[in-house]
Amino acid sequence: MPASRKAATVESYLQSLPPARRAALEQVRTVIRKNLPDGYQETLTKGLITWVVPLSAYPTTYNGHALWYVALGAQKNYLSLYLMAAYASASLTRRLQDGFRQAGKRLDMGRSCIHFKDAGDLALDVIGDVVAAVPMQTYIATAEAARSGRLR
Numbered sequence: 001m002p003a004s005r006k007a008a009t010v011e012s013y014l015q016s017l018p019p020a021r022r023a024a025l026e027q028v029r030t031v032i033r034k035n036l037p038d039g040y041q042e043t044l045t046k047g048l049i050t051w052v053v054p055l056s057a058y059p060t061t062y063n064g065h066a067l068w069y070v071a072l073g074a075q076k077n078y079l080s081l082y083l084m085a086a087y088a089s090a091s092l093t094r095r096l097q098d099g100f101r102q103a104g105k106r107l108d109m110g111r112s113c114i115h116f117k118d119a120g121d122l123a124l125d126v127i128g129d130v131v132a133a134v135p136m137q138t139y140i141a142t143a144e145a146a147r148s149g150r151l152r
Contacts, residue, residue: 010044020118021074025049027119028081028127032070035128039136040069048073048082058140067143070131078115081127085134087112088142092130099126 007013014022029049033042040051045068052066061067071082086092096114100107103123108115116122134142 007044007047010042010049013044013047013049017074021079024079024116024119025072025074028072028079028122028124031124031128032072032131035132036070037132037135041066045071048080053136053140053143057136058143061143062147067140069134069136069139075115078117081114081116081122082112083114083127083130084112085139085142086130088146089134092133095133096126096130099123099129 007016014026017025032051036051039053039057041054042049042051043066044050045052045066048071050066050068050072051070052068055061055066058067068082068084070084071080073080083092083096086096096109097107100123103126105121105123108121114122
């Protein structure tokens with residue numbers, strides 16, 4: 001198991017990474033933290049830095065775990081940024097696509113996961129805008145709508 005998967009805290013996770021990968025994640029983490037709406041909490045979950053809706057704010061999640069809003073981590077061959085709100089919102093997905101295009105950046109994105117090698121691969125201002133776009137109570141309402149089949 002890689003050292004990063006054994007880490008118990010965000011800081012120990014970052015320290016377990018090679019310097020270039022750590023620097024890239026720290027740069028993206030700074031953007032996320034600067035733009036994160038009130039109420040979300042940073043934690044380390046399943047080997048990823050995650051920003052979650054705490055169970056004290058939303059205890060009735062579908063799996064009993066805190067609801068993820070954003071996650072960031074180092075995979076074997078790339079770095080990953082998970083923007084769950086963009087997965088749940090066609091308008092936020094378009095904002096990402098348009099913003100990357102306007103910045104001249106290639107968006108390597110699956111459903112909610114953006115793959116990148118370095119922070120310079122990202123349109124960081126657009127990432128910040130998307131992170132800032134969904135207050136915690138709105139995100140909880142989105143999760144509830146998804147569970148009831150009312151989303152999209």
